[in-house]
Amino acid sequence: MxxxxxxxxxxxxxxxxxxxxxxxxxxxxxxxxxxxxxxxxxxxxxxxxxxxxxxxxxxxxxxxxxxxxxxxxxxxxxxxxxxxxxxxxxxxxxxxxxxxxxxxxxxVNTIKKGIIDINAFGGDVNPFIWAMMASLLAASLWLNFATMIKAPVSTTHSIVGGVMGAGIAAAGFGIVNWTTMLKIAxxxxxxxxxxxxxxxxxxxxxxxxxxxxxxxxxxxxxxxxxxxxxxxxxxxxxxxxxxxxxxxxxxxxxxxxxxxxxxxxxxxxxxxxxxxxxxxxxxxxxxxxxxxxxxxxxxxxxxxxxxxxxxxxxxxxxxxxxxxxVANAIGPLAAISDAVMTGGISEKAxxxxxxxxxxxxxxxxxxxxxxxxxxxxxxxxxxxxxxxxxxxxxxxxxxxxxxxxxxxxxxxxxxxxxxxxxxxxxxxxxxxxxxIKDDIAQEKEEIADEKKLLKAYSRELETLDAKEHKNKEDYERIVDLYKKINDEEDNLKESKKSLKSSRKxxxxxxxTIKKIIAAWLITVPATAILSAMIFFMIKGIVL
Structure with missing residues (x-):
């Protein structure tokens, strides 16, 4: 088998x-x-x-x-x-x-949502091309990872984070339009x-x-x-x-x-x-x-x-x-194509x-x-x-x-x-x-009644146990009480369990909520850091 x-x-x-x-x-x-x-x-x-x-x-x-x-x-x-x-x-x-x-x-707009100022590149095409390449790859890798862990994330936020991170790596924090970033957040x-x-x-x-x-x-x-x-x-x-x-x-x-x-x-x-x-x-x-x-x-x-x-x-x-x-995929690519073909940097391509x-x-x-x-x-x-x-x-x-x-x-x-x-x-x-509010109220009443009954049985049992001279009926009643107390304790446990499950x-x-929200919160910073790292890697390889 x-x-x-x-x-x-x-x-x-x-x-x-x-x-x-x-x-x-x-x-x-x-x-x-x-x-x-x-x-x-x-x-x-x-x-x-x-x-x-x-x-x-x-x-x-x-x-x-x-x-x-x-x-x-x-x-x-x-x-x-x-x-x-x-x-x-x-x-x-x-x-x-x-x-x-x-x-x-x-x-398309070459810079998604206008989050960085292209003038900060000073007309230098190469860092701009590297930044767009880095943003594309970083956003892609993050989306690939999010898909693997079954977390639906925003592709727009992914490319925004990528462009921001590469822009900072290329020209410093002053390149970012932080007001726009606050709106996105x-x-x-x-x-x-x-x-x-x-x-x-x-x-x-x-x-x-x-x-x-x-x-x-x-x-x-x-x-x-x-x-x-x-x-x-x-x-x-x-x-x-x-x-x-x-x-x-x-x-x-x-x-x-x-x-x-x-x-x-x-x-x-x-x-x-x-x-x-x-x-x-x-x-x-x-x-x-x-x-x-x-x-x-x-x-x-x-x-x-x-x-x-x-x-x-x-x-x-x-x-x-x-x-x-589709602009999230082809926007940076169109920007690179325009920069390569014209030798300049444009806001729209x-x-x-x-x-x-x-x-x-x-x-x-x-x-x-x-x-x-x-x-x-x-x-x-x-x-x-x-x-x-x-x-x-x-x-x-x-x-x-x-x-x-x-x-x-x-x-x-x-x-x-x-x-x-x-x-x-x-x-x-x-x-x-x-x-289920009415059901819960009824279950609470039943629990209260069961507790009262359990106390009554317990008091009767204590009275019989304290009796010095017990007859046959007393012993039979004691056995019966032990059985009733045991049954009532089981009923009480079941009632409490039912009430707890109803509420839960x-x-x-x-x-799933926690995983998705966590992925949302780290999308922009994660792609920004990854994009900056890729930008420096490309720059190091080229230079």
Whole structure:
């Protein structure tokens, strides 16, 4: 029997190592292909070797973004079983790459978030190139480590820390815009709290309007179209503000009736969202009415109505993420390319198509090869999600960004999504505690009664023991009392244990929370220190 178990373990180990080897092979092939293309196409340009190596780092960074950050977009849908793991990977890969290529823009800021002053380089291109290379590699290594320990972290904060650390190493602490850094640090608190509150509010409203009702089907016919229409408004507004902002001038050129602005205004985005929301409401009203007769009057029946909206939410979140966060991989790479090609340092740089392709394909490959681990963590290892809870998290992801963008608050999409999951988990704990208050009160009364009874039996036993002349009935009663006291002590222990377990129900896994928050807090300093070390290493090798 033991030999069979050992053989089975060996077979599984060989299978796992084979899959890991294949993943590594695909990843290395992609990076080598990027390195070769960059070197061969730019071979005659001075510093082309730096550009080729930077392209390698950019490909590595893009894959790490796909492996770590994309999980926040599709993890809740997978955890709630609205999507299978394979389906989520296919949808996310397509929409991430589409967002990067279609709406990623043709220009990026060379210095992420304006956290360092490029004038501090004094026009010297070489230290600038080394700093960008160091920031890319440091952010990539940190994301790789975070993915290994199953900690979803912000890729934006990773590259910010990398740029800051390399900038300090190149030109001292004066190069950093500390006001901007303070705003970024504040997002560690603002993002998860806002995301958690909004997700919890939406979940509570869903419960109050449908789940807690006796006739859940009747409530669903009324409220599901409203909630899905709200989601449509939020996502179209979110997508317009965050996903189309870089290509908005091109959209205005095509649709001339739109206001001629560099970026979409909130009013325009909100009106576009409202139009789509009305269409979605009418469609959902018809669909829910048709399905009402085939839906169970239960929580599971209600969950089925949120499956399709969740799939659309995962796709739209992935598109917006690809449009925005591809810059974390290709921003420094585009800066290096611009510096190599022009011999100068620019605040903004054009993005060659091949660099955009590196970012788009890299994110999709990283997701497909190494994304499932983080998708499982986000979807099921923080708290248990169903479709309604996942829907609330998706709503929080879009609405929080809209609110933050209007108030000028710095937020992280990663922290918002994880905060939303925390929010629905803690709401479950709160509602559980509220619901069992009466049970706890009853258990306390039972414990008090058992204690009184135990004392009464003990006093009677002491009286009988003290009696000098005992008859047969006395001895029988003493035996009976010992048995009753023993039974009551067992009952008392069970009651106390039951009361303790009722109070200790936790729907959010505390160990996972601690690990994730710790990773969030050290992301910027860790990547900054690592980036500074890599900068000095590159400088030492070159000089």
């Amino acid at each position: 033991e030999i069979q178990i050992v053989k089975k373990m060996q077979k599984e180990a060989r299978k796992s190592s084979g899959i890991d080897f294949m993943r590594l092979g695909f990843a290395l092939f992609f990076m080598v292909a990027v390195l070769s293309y960059s070197f061969l196409s730019m071979g005659g340009v001075p510093n082309s070797m730096f550009l080729a190596i930077a392209a390698l780092f950019g490909a590595y960074m893009a894959m790490n973004i796909g492996a770590n950050d994309v999980a926040n977009n599709v993890g809740p849908a997978v955890g709630s079983k609205a999507l299978t793991m394979g389906g989520a990977i296919v949808i996310a890969a397509i929409f991430e790459a589409s967002g990067a290529l279609i709406a990623g823009g043709d220009v 504040s997002s560690w608190i603002i993002s998860p709290i806002l995301g958690g509150i909004i997700a919890a509010l939406f979940l509570f409203s869903i419960k109050k309007t449908m789940v807690f009702k006796t006739d859940k089907i009747k409530a669903a016919v009324k409220w599901v179209p409203i909630f899905v229409a709200m989601m449509s408004w939020a996502f179209v507004t979110y997508l317009t503000i965050k996903g189309l902002n870089k290509v908005w001038p091109n959209i205005v050129d095509i649709f001339t009736f739109l206001p001629d602005t560099k970026k979409p205004t909130f009013l325009v985005a909100a009106i576009m969202g409202l139009v789509i929301a009305i269409i979605v409401y009418i469609f959902m009203k018809t669909r829910v009415n048709k399905k009402a007769h085939s839906i169970d009057n239960s929580r599971e029946g209600l969950n089925r109505l949120f499956t399709v909206p969740l799939i659309f939410a995962a796709a739209l979140l992935s598109f917006a993420h690809g449009a925005n966060d 054009g993005i060659p198509l091949w660099i955009m392709g590196v970012g788009a394909i890299g994110i999709a490959m990283g997701l497909a090869l190494y994304g499932p681990s983080l998708i499982r963590t986000v979807g099921s290892e923080i708290t248990e999600l169903d479709q309604m809870r996942a829907f609330s998290v998706a709503m929080a992801a879009s609405i929080t960004v809209i609110i933050a963008s209007q108030l000028g608050l710095p937020v992280s999409s990663t922290h918002i999504a994880i905060g939303g999951i925390f929010g629905v988990g803690f709401l479950r704990e709160f509602l559980h505690t509220t619901n 129900v936790k729907y959010v896994k505390r160990d």
